[in-house]
Amino acid sequence: MKIQKLESINAFVAVDLDGVPGRGVLRASKKILQGGAKDLARSMTYGLASLNLKETGVSAGISTPPEEKNEAIKTFFEEIREWENEFSFTAGLGVTSEDTAENNPEERLQLLAIGTLISALTAKPDASTAVIDDKILSSVLEKELTKKGIEIIPSENPFDETADILFCGSKMGVIDHEIAEKLSFSVIVPTAALPITTRAVAVCKRRNILALPDFVTTAGPLIKDKNLTEETLSSIVNEVIDHADGPLMGACERAEVYLSTWQSELPFGRPMAS
Numbered sequence: 347m348k349i350q351k352l353e354s355i356n357a358f359v360a361v362d363l364d365g366v367p368g369r370g371v372l373r374a375s376k377k378i379l380q381g382g383a384k385d386l387a388r389s390m391t392y393g394l395a396s397l398n399l400k401e402t403g404v405s406a407g408i409s410t411p412p413e414e415k416n417e418a419i420k421t422f423f424e425e426i427r428e429w430e431n432e433f434s435f436t437a438g439l440g441v442t443s444e445d446t447a448e449n450n451p452e453e454r455l456q457l458l459a460i461g462t463l464i465s466a467l468t469a470k471p472d473a474s475t476a477v478i479d480d481k482i483l484s485s486v487l488e489k490e491l492t493k494k495g496i497e498i499i500p501s502e503n504p505f506d507e508t509a510d511i512l513f514c515g516s517k518m519g520v521i522d523h524e525i526a527e528k529l530s531f532s533v534i535v536p537t538a539a540l541p542i543t544t545r546a547v548a549v550c551k552r553r554n555i556l557a558l559p560d561f562v563t564t565a566g567p568l569i570k571d572k573n574l575t576e577e578t579l580s581s582i583v584n585e586v587i588d589h590a591d592g593p594l595m596g597a598c599e600r601a602e603v604y605l606s607t608w609q610s611e612l613p614f615g616r617p618m619a620s
Contacts, residue, residue, distance in 0.1 A: 347384055347613065350429075355421050356409045359433065360387040362613060363402035369394065369568070370404035371539075372422070372435035372446060374415050378407025382518060389539045389617035393561035395601035396582060397568055400608055404433050408440075419445045436567075454567040457575055458537065459486040461566025464576045466511045466535045467494070468583040469556050469593075473510035473533070475499055480515040480537040487513060487537070505529060514541045515560075519619035521546045529555060536560035540619040542594075547618065551592045558583065559597035561617055594618075 350359045360383040361368060370390045373383075383405040390403025406426075410418040419441065426433060436454065437443050443451035462483075467473060475497045478484045488498055501507045504514075505521070508530035514521060515538030521529075523545035533556045534542065542550070542557055550557040562582050566575040582597065589596025598616045605612055 347387065349380055349384075352422065352425050354425050355418050357407060357418070357422050358383070359404055359406045359426065360384045361402060361404050361433075362387045362391040363609065365431065366400055366402050367431055368402040368404035368433045370406065370433070370435060371438035372406045372408070372419075372441050373438040374408040374410060374419060374440035376411065377409050378439075380407070383407050385518065385617065385619065386539050388613060388615065389561045391605075391613060392559075392598065392601040392617045393565050393568060395604045396562055396597065397565060397578070398604050399568070404435075406433075406435060415440065416445075455483060455486045457566035457570065457572065458564060459483055459490045459566075460572055461569075461575050461579050462487065462513060462535050462537050462563045463490045463494070464580050465558055465563040465583050466513070466533055468580045469533045469535075469558060469587055470510050475509040476511040476513060477501060477504045477507045477509045477531070478513045478537075479504040479520065480513060483513075483515065483537050511535055513537050515539075515564075517541070519543045523549050526550055526553070526555070529553075531555060534558065536563050538564060540617065542619065544618040544620060547592065547594055556587065557592065557594055559586070559594045561601070562586075562597050 347362050386405035387403040394401045408418050435446050437446045477499050499507050499509050510532050512531040512534050518540045521542045526546035526549035535558050547557050569575045586593045586596030
């Protein structure tokens with residue numbers, strides 16, 4: 347993992363693996379920290395490896411006053427176009443799909459919803475109830491859940507509810523070990539990167555709650571096809587769901603098998619929120 351700083355503005359790109367193209371998220375705010383960017387880049391690396399893609403996860407941050415943000419984003423893309431390896435970005439905090447020139451952001455959300463839902467139903471085929479902790483994805487996901495006849499339980503406090511499935515992704519590390527001790531769900535399905543902390547994963551394992559790997563459940567937009575998303579993610583979840591250390595560890599090991607085919611050493615540290 348390296349931090350590549352830009353020369354023209356106060357910005358950086360966390361690049362997980364050298365010498366290959368990369369994909370990740372771009373965020374812009376008054377202060378973007380490198381630690382979170384490194385975590386996001388690592389999660390993307392494992393997502394790409396899960397799909398046998400020889401690319402690296404990246405994550406970029408632009409620290410800028412609000413009134414200068416638009417110009418800073420423009421300058422960011424002008425500078426990275428000159429870099430040796432091609433990096434592409436989706437919109438994160440403080441950035442719009444117009445800023446990142448995404449062709450079809452609605453399709454990305456649709457594929458994200460389809461991927462998280464098929465992951466959930468693979469883990470819990472008889473699921474009948476669900477709770478959503480993700481305002482960005484909620485409307486699209488609700489439509490997909492309704493098609494499957496799954497009841498959506500609305501709540502201002504989603505972690506206090508009881509249901510078969512919890513879709514979560516409102517922020518990184520939103521489920522810590524204390525919250526995990528109180529959850530009443532069969533399956534936790536991430537809708538964004540790293541919503542579950544390392545200690546929370548251990549609690550879920552002890553309490554027999556299936557905490558699915560975020561870098562798998564959110565991989566639909568990387569696959570870019572509805573049917574292939576359902577087929578691929580269902581297959582991966584089935585492969586790792588009965589792993590002795592839980593599906594997240596199983597998915598990490600599975601991704602590392604592919605990474606070891608083209609990396610002399612595996613990246614240090616697995617993709618989990620601290």
